[in-house]
Amino acid sequence: MKIERVELLHVAIPLVSPFRTSFGTMTTKDTFLLRVVTDAAEGWSEFAADPEPLYCSEFVGAAELVLDQHLVPRVTPEVTAAEVQARTHAIKGHQLAKATLETAILDAELRSYGMSIGTFLGATAAKVPAGVSVGIKNSIPELLADVEGYLAEGYARIKLKIEPGWDVEPVRAVRERFGDVLLQVDANTAYTLADAEHLRRLDEFDLLLVEQPLEEDDIRGHALLAQRIRTPICLDESITSAKDAATAIALDACRVINIKPARVGGYLEARRIHDVAVAHGIPVWCGGMLETGIGRGPNLALAALPGFVLPGDVSASRRYFAEDVTEPFELKDGFMHVPTGPGIGIEPIPETLKRFTTATNVLYS
Numbered sequence: 001m002k003i004e005r006v007e008l009l010h011v012a013i014p015l016v017s018p019f020r021t022s023f024g025t026m027t028t029k030d031t032f033l034l035r036v037v038t039d040a041a042e043g044w045s046e047f048a049a050d051p052e053p054l055y056c057s058e059f060v061g062a063a064e065l066v067l068d069q070h071l072v073p074r075v076t077p078e079v080t081a082a083e084v085q086a087r088t089h090a091i092k093g094h095q096l097a098k099a100t101l102e103t104a105i106l107d108a109e110l111r112s113y114g115m116s117i118g119t120f121l122g123a124t125a126a127k128v129p130a131g132v133s134v135g136i137k138n139s140i141p142e143l144l145a146d147v148e149g150y151l152a153e154g155y156a157r158i159k160l161k162i163e164p165g166w167d168v169e170p171v172r173a174v175r176e177r178f179g180d181v182l183l184q185v186d187a188n189t190a191y192t193l194a195d196a197e198h199l200r201r202l203d204e205f206d207l208l209l210v211e212q213p214l215e216e217d218d219i220r221g222h223a224l225l226a227q228r229i230r231t232p233i234c235l236d237e238s239i240t241s242a243k244d245a246a247t248a249i250a251l252d253a254c255r256v257i258n259i260k261p262a263r264v265g266g267y268l269e270a271r272r273i274h275d276v277a278v279a280h281g282i283p284v285w286c287g288g289m290l291e292t293g294i295g296r297g298p299n300l301a302l303a304a305l306p307g308f309v310l311p312g313d314v315s316a317s318r319r320y321f322a323e324d325v326t327e328p329f330e331l332k333d334g335f336m337h338v339p340t341g342p343g344i345g346i347e348p349i350p351e352t353l354k355r356f357t358t359a360t361n362v363l364y365s
């Protein structure tokens with residue numbers, strides 16, 4: 001495909017309520033969309049992280065720069081989505097920025113063929129059960145009210161953000177109030193191996209998993225922790241490639257993997273991780289980065305692959321946004337429907353996008 005124009009559109013979309021994790025509190029989705037215009041079709045994607053490098057080392061300003069100065073020049077003027085990873089391999093890291101570029105090119109390519117990303121990836125379901133991620137709250141009553149609301153909406157699984165000082169008691173309260181609801185926790189690297197005995201206290205609550213308890217580079221630590229707690233360990237931040245997944249599985253550092261296409265460089269690598277995990281009998285689920293509909297749509301397609309046997313974090317758009325730059329994705333009887341249109345199956349609403357756009361940068365024309 002011949003790329004004719006690459007535009008970066010900064011967007012700032014208010015969240016319906018603050019979202020607190022062990023590494024900070026978000027009140028706005030402040031990121032950028034990428035628009036790639038080719039001679040055959042145009043494609044869209046979004047950068048999944050935030051203005052500050054708190055979830056991982058990447059952040060909006062750096063991603064814009066690395067796309068502008070190092071990634072876009074390596075894929076213009078002619079490229080296919082399958083070539084992007086090899087073309088940009090010389091650039092170390094920047095998986096989320098690379099994912100943004102590959103996905104917009106893949107979207108354009110699939111649209112030119114009239115093929116949905118679900119068909120392309122090998123989706124085998126038309127709808128997927130939806131889980132929801134619940135932030136750290138100011139009090140347990142506030143947490144229980146939130147969880148009650150999400151269960152009433154029909155969410156199939158509850159994920160609680162935890163950190164030292166907010167873990168055993170909130171989990172106990174949710175388990176005692178809501179019985180055997182599917183329940184898991186996410187620490188976003190907030191603990192160390194010294195906390196093993198404390199984390200073992202979570203074993204009494206029959207959690208599906210404990211997500212990323214230790215630092216993202218501590219594969220060995222997770223393998224040691226796995227020998228000391230019963231709750232299955234799930235990795236998120238640690239897994240940036242199929243190779244990482246193979247290593248973590250081989251070292252018994254995880255029994256579940258949270259796959260986020262943004263974290264691993266795009267949907268092609270996400271599918272490779274899915275395949276590696278399935279080959280080893282490791283269940284996977286699709287994580288989230290509070291995406292707008294531009295990221296939410298293709299994530300639903302990925303979540304429909306056969307190895308995604310656990311409910312993911314692809315909730316309804318209204319979980320985070322009163323208004324999104326796309327038509328909202330809705331929860332229906334606990335399921336989210338996989339988009340079936342060409343490419344990612346969703347596009348920005350021009351007027352709304354204009355209203356939420358704070359700056360535009362033409363990276364190539």
Ligand SMILES: CSCC[C@@H](NC(=O)CCC(=O)O)C(=O)O
Nearest residue numbers: 021133236287288289290291313
């Ligand atoms: C700002 S927190 C983003 C990363 C976090 N994501 C979620 O908790 C799910 C967010 C969502 O519902 O998209 C994770 O570590 O899994």
Ligand SMILES: [Mg+2]
Nearest residue numbers: 186211212236
């Ligand atoms: Mg996580």
